[in-house]
Amino acid sequence: MFEAAELGRKVSKSEYRDTLPDLRTCLVNAQWRLRDSGVSVLVIVEGVEGVGRGEVVNRLNGWLDTRGTETHAFWDVSSEEQTHPRYWRYWRSLPSRGKIGLFFGGWYAEPLVRGATGEWEDARVEASATRIRDLEHMLALDDTLILKFWFHLDRDTQKQRLKARREDPDSRWSRRRNGDKLLDYKALLGVGETLIRATDTAVAPWYLIEAADARYRDLTVARTLLETISARLDATGPAERKEALSHAPSLPEAEAARRTVLDQVDLGQSLAKPRYRKRLEEAQRCLRSLTWKAFDAGRASVLVFEGWDAAGKGGTIRRLTAGIDARLHRVIPVGAPTDEELAHHYLWRFWRRVPGAGRITVFDRSWYGRVLVERVEGLAQPAQWRRAYHEINDFEQQLCEHGILVHKFWLHISGDEQLARFRAREKTAYKQHKITDEDWRNREKRPEYEAAVNEMVFRTSTEHAPWTLVPSEDKRFGRVAVLETICERLEAALD
């Protein structure tokens, strides 16, 4: 999931300077409107070390009217706090209606640090997440707007930062968490993922912010804050108000700030025909024996295929199933739901297709329709697709708990390649049925879909059910990549 914040997003000095005055004015105006709205705002600032959480908070304090803002750092538990229940310190720091509370870490700091150091085991971290979810849900119902920022740095950048900080005499005062010991990067991200997963709800969503570029970081935080507060104050009814929470706030103007995970995919990769044939056959042979082995071991698989129109889902699935005994797999093409499916929860149609022991179900499009086409086309209400991330993660987690392997592929092609394929389809008689007006319409909404894919990867690419972004500009390369990835995962799981 954190790959969605390693995109090199940046804002230039000049854009920063041009944007800031207006943004600050708007922020202060929003804060002014907030005062008598009955709504309180809680901003939680978390992330890996070295991301400059203090800088962000200082910046916000500088931009906001300090009379309506309270900052709370939760240091080591004081002797007074020690004599009270764990959450007492947070309760007494909660912002009142009309105010903005900025929390360093807040209730996340303890499970995060204790989880990363191994002091708390997984079950305890998860139990604390349940309590947090309850608390945030309760506050949200009481008109608290909750924004949680996770600031991220890739490992190398973090190392440079921390080194620079060590060498800077002025920064030796900035105290590190967990005493003087540095938290292990990987361990922190592991616990961070667990906590984010369990507490990323529609009423208290996490925003993952890339922190390598300070201008991008600060501008994005300020924009997100402004947009969510404004949306909340603009909405009228209580139900609408909750829906008004914006999950994907608009990004700074600069092209470099608008990158998504898809921009990281190297579309230049290709495979020549002879090599393709060889690797495909090899992968299919491999797959055949591995899927029988999985059958014997009772390990089922769920394979999800999503991607751009004409990215080659059908062709890839055909090559895939060619490598699996027909008794073991089933392909489920997901189109418009049946009457019976419509009469149930949207996950019902997928639950009924969950494979039994050792079997493989291939979903040609899937439950992710909820956060892709239904979101972009407005077929699902914002409240519906926003809570779907949490529902989907829980669904997939239940599959994984049962020992089912879940793998998800996004087949990626460029807009130009898509256009070329659309045109080719129109020209080939037996392919004409594959191109419809809808495809052309979808194509126009590519930027919206890109944003939706980026958010989907952040919110649903988990350790147990990861997304693989497949470069499919060259069909052959894409097909082989998918089959080989499945083989690798099967092999690892059956070991």
Add this chain to the structure above:
Amino acid sequence: MFEAAELGRKVSKSEYRDTLPDLRTCLVNAQWRLRDSGVSVLVIVEGVEGVGRGEVVNRLNGWLDTRGTETHAFWDVSSEEQTHPRYWRYWRSLPSRGKIGLFFGGWYAEPLVRGATGEWEDARVEASATRIRDLEHMLALDDTLILKFWFHLDRDTQKQRLKARREDPDSRWSRRRNGDKLLDYKALLGVGETLIRATDTAVAPWYLIEAADARYRDLTVARTLLETISARLDATGPAERKEALSHAPSLPEAEAARRTVLDQVDLGQSLAKPRYRKRLEEAQRCLRSLTWKAFDAGRASVLVFEGWDAAGKGGTIRRLTAGIDARLHRVIPVGAPTDEELAHHYLWRFWRRVPGAGRITVFDRSWYGRVLVERVEGLAQPAQWRRAYHEINDFEQQLCEHGILVHKFWLHISGDEQLARFRAREKTAYKQHKITDEDWRNREKRPEYEAAVNEMVFRTSTEHAPWTLVPSEDKRFGRVAVLETICERLEAALD
């Protein structure tokens, strides 16, 4: 909590016969309206053994139109079910929109049985409750009306029932859960309480039904079903719809069916003055040493006083604090909230008063105002006070986890005695300030308050934070009872 279903509630044969025809017509009509409403109804039937869950379901099936009803018993996991994730069997049995699904136990059966036999430890039962809460919340948001019935029998009645059943040759076919072994009554109720607590939410509430009298049992279930379905179908907006869930459906007409936990309190108990003096002094002496001992041990206490107007809360608290060193306790009279308190979540004002290590806080009225006066007087929205039970339980659990003793007293007097005390107050100059118009108004709403108290005891009297109903018809008896109860609990906790 289960004491709220050991009241001897009954319905006579003639009342049953008079009520039934209308009730059945209404039920079938409601079912008819349900058909095209887009709402599905899920009824979960649970409880101790011998309560006749099968009879209830048969009765409902007889009364409802079977074309719109589906019954699902979840027996031992089938070989097909075994090869699928745990919840697969429930998902495929979920009722579709417009239908009513009757679940024997459903997702509660497994944690209940495995918890009661000790196969699952507490943490696992609680983890399963979290998953259940998520699932029910998700279904409720998708227009599923969820009703969960817990049928209860006291231990003696259960024994008779099971004995009769063993001797009846016709009933030997009715299979018991957990193979042939009977689940331990106490163990089952223990796990039942944990599960009910954790999953008793505003969108999927539990209804505790006394099952000793079959006519009362069946009539109450049918009425509850009818009223919640009707309320849901009558409500219009989506937010309102959720609020329309009725938590305390009207009871059958008969007096014997309208009993509450308060009717079980023996108001005839009294203490003569000399004996009162002696016991009061003894209790106060005891309290003094125990509270110092608790201080040394760092165990704090929270004491909650609720009760009828003029039941003697003030006098009791004065006798109580007379027995505790002034440095150790603090009395918080809870009246209208301050501006600052109004600007926060309603629990904030209580969180800030939570005692530090070894201290004692006495609340003269408390957070229970939310589900008593605010409910009855309409000061809180139904959705607000309905979710308060869960919020309050979580709050108190956090106190208990920290080692704080929580004890809650309801001071009970009869309506006649209250009237006499009101009149006396009016006549005594220095007591006139204690009687207001509001007291007289509250008095008129006694039946509503009684229902609210009954529901409060069911939903919030937990093993770790129990309610004590104090017979205060005789003030002296009530005072001594409170002090002695506190001494006992302190003694037990400090052992």
